[in-house]
Amino acid sequence: MEQKDAFQEKLQAKLDEWQANIDKLRAQAKEAQADQKIRYEEEIESLREQRDEMMERLEKLQNAQGAAWNDVKGGIEKAWDNMNDSMQKAMSRFN
Numbered sequence: 001m002e003q004k005d006a007f008q009e010k011l012q013a014k015l016d017e018w019q020a021n022i023d024k025l026r027a028q029a030k031e032a033q034a035d036q037k038i039r040y041e042e043e044i045e046s047l048r049e050q051r052d053e054m055m056e057r058l059e060k061l062q063n064a065q066g067a068a069w070n071d072v073k074g075g076i077e078k079a080w081d082n083m084n085d086s087m088q089k090a091m092s093r094f095n
Helices: 002-031 034-063 068-094
Strands: none
Touching: 002 034, 002 068, 034 068
């Protein structure tokens, strides 16, 4: 159970970090010119959807019992990598 709790805490911390980055991009979008603002908004929406998916996966993980959490964890790790890549690309593109 300690492993599951530690993983949940790590995931929650990462979700909080991603939310902060989304908020930062949203603030930059407000300052951007019209054409770039559209790109910001599209990127932010995509990141928000991915973040929401990760939050749903975290909820499934929290509800998983026994060894079933390892199955849930595998899916989360793949989605985590995808979200992390998307976030890094967005941050580098708009910074």
